[in-house]
Amino acid sequence: MDALDRLAEPSLDLLARVDALLAAGAPEGHRLWPLLRRMQVLPGAAVREFLELHPAPLADAGHAVRQLVRGYDDAGAVLADPVAWSGPAASAYDEARAALLRHLDEGPESLVGRLESTAGYADALADWVEGSRLALARALADVLRSAEALTVHVASRASGDTGPAAALAAAEIATRVLGVLGVAYDGAETLLRQWARSLAESTWRERTTDVLAANSTLRIG
Template identity: 45%
Template sequence: MDQLDALAEPAADLLHRVDGALHAHGAPTEHHLWPLLRRLGALTLPSVEAITALRPAPLLAAGASLRQVGREYAEARDTIGTPQDWAGAGAEAFERYRAGLAGHLAGDSASLAGHLAATADYTAALDAWISSSRTALASVLAASLASAEAVTLVAGAPDDEMTTATAAAEIAARVLGVVAEIVETGETLHAEWTERLADIGYREPADEPLPRPDSGVLRTRY
């Protein structure tokens, strides 16, 4: 359990009040909350729940499994040997296919092992993003719970709609501002890795052209 988990229950109660006040009273017309609502398309409680649901542990386990499979591909590559005492066109063709398959299994970043390693690196980057996102969200929720606006929503005068709406908008803007930064960072991370994680496929080596007969005139008797 981290700080975000510890704050989940009291934060959910506060954000439920925030969203309820926004539904009932709206927000001041020129408030900086409106661009955030348009950007995210969600109020505070569902936005926070979406981030809270992100957990780094499954990604770490997946990354370790991917690296293990990559090592197994490298071991499989090493078992593909060239038969001894074999020469000629057949041996040359076999070597082309052997080298192609070995390179496809493990080698550069375009190989299966290289692709798995890159995917494992991506899970590590996602893990770091999730961890930092949870920390940032916990920080803003802690500040919101201790804010004067929270006191207004929990114990304020319900007849003062403008005060209630302003308090709710202030908390929502703080929280959704952090959520928007988290989303933007995640989108940037995804874009950076899209090309590196592009699909790869095996390409069979091209066959060597058949030898041509010597040039000249071919004469026959009949």
């Protein structure tokens, strides 16, 4: 359990009140409006969804992907073993074997290269989740002890018209929360752009010489 988990219950309670006040409309011209148009979600719902993101599963996924590299290493070791044969067919096989070795594990576009990139991307996402959760926890801690939070609590318990002060307080809290989440989502999009090329499909990069006719000479030993 991290700081965000510990703040979840009081934060969701406050943000549910904020969402209810904002359902009647945010103050005209408030800086919250561009965030609402961009995020298309109220702060309570946004935080509730973000609480489901945890870094551990992503870090575990990166570790699991790296474990797959061992299988490719074993396959590469088998292909690299010398064979005691010669002749045109053997030469064609050697060319195919060398091409397959390069495709398996030579450079970032190889299968192993793509696995390592996938694992690295998972690690980067885990770091992003951890950092974003911490930033959101700090923002929530600030709003929970703010004067705006007190205003929202009082207004949500009052009957009838809550007045412009409550709407303004709710808008201020929502702005702080959605602003932090907006920065977090920008970070996720930046990661995707940075890693997109490294995560592309690994394609066969060369064609080998066709195997010679079946009656070609093949010498073994």
